[in-house]
Amino acid sequence: MWMRKRVGIWIGLALLVGLSACTATYRNHGYVPDDVVLSDVIVGVDTRASVEETVGRPVATGVREDTAWYYVGSKWEYFAYRKPRPIERQIVAISFRPSGVVSNIERFSLEDGKVVTLSRRVTDSNIKNVTFLRQLLGSVGNFNPADFFN
Numbered sequence: 001m002w003m004r005k006r007v008g009i010w011i012g013l014a015l016l017v018g019l020s021a022c023t024a025t026y027r028n029h030g031y032v033p034d035d036v037v038l039s040d041v042i043v044g045v046d047t048r049a050s051v052e053e054t055v056g057r058p059v060a061t062g063v064r065e066d067t068a069w070y071y072v073g074s075k076w077e078y079f080a081y082r083k084p085r086p087i088e089r090q091i092v093a094i095s096f097r098p099s100g101v102v103s104n105i106e107r108f109s110l111e112d113g114k115v116v117t118l119s120r121r122v123t124d125s126n127i128k129n130v131t132f133l134r135q136l137l138g139s140v141g142n143f144n145p146a147d148f149f150n
Contacts, residue, residue, distance in 0.1 A: 024079040030059055032073035032090045038105060041094070046102045051094060058094075068095045074110075086110060 033055045040054050051069070058069035075088040089110040097103045 022080055024077050026087075027076050027078065028073065029076065030071070030073035031056070032071050032092050038092065041102060041105060043102050043105060047100045048096060051102060055094075066096070067098075068093055 037055055041051055046054070048066075048069075055071070059072045060070040061068065071092040071094075073090050074086050076084045077087045078084050087110075091108040093104075093106045093108070094102060095104040095106075
């Protein structure tokens with residue numbers, strides 16, 4: 001009788017440990033200032049230096065001439081064998097005028113579905129009204145094998 005109780009306790013503990021291994025875990029990444037901290041930043045008055053002192057350095061900056069600072073924070077769910085998925089994301093964008101004064105403060109979330117371009121790689125061809133195919137075919141007659149030899 002005593003042995004059956006002991007085996008039952010061990011089986012119960014094994015089931016409890018097995019079930020607890022199947023619970024989801026959550027991880028937070030990044031930093032997003034809350035509304036209380038952002039209320040200290042005054043549009044049209046504060047500068048980059050005062051924003052850095054009040055809010056801190058951003059995760060990312062604007063692509064051209066440091067025109068905006070982006071604070072990005074996300075919460076990820078990890079569950080068993082599944083791929084991690086974001087369940088919450090917030091982005092705070094603080095825009096600056098060319099003089100360095102704050103011009104706008106915006107907050108976006110994962111639900112907004114707005115895309116913030118953190119990096120853009122665009123190459124300007126500097127050739128107007130000429131398609132790629134026309135450039136390619138236009139160079140066919142310009143090949144001279146003598147150019148490869150002295």
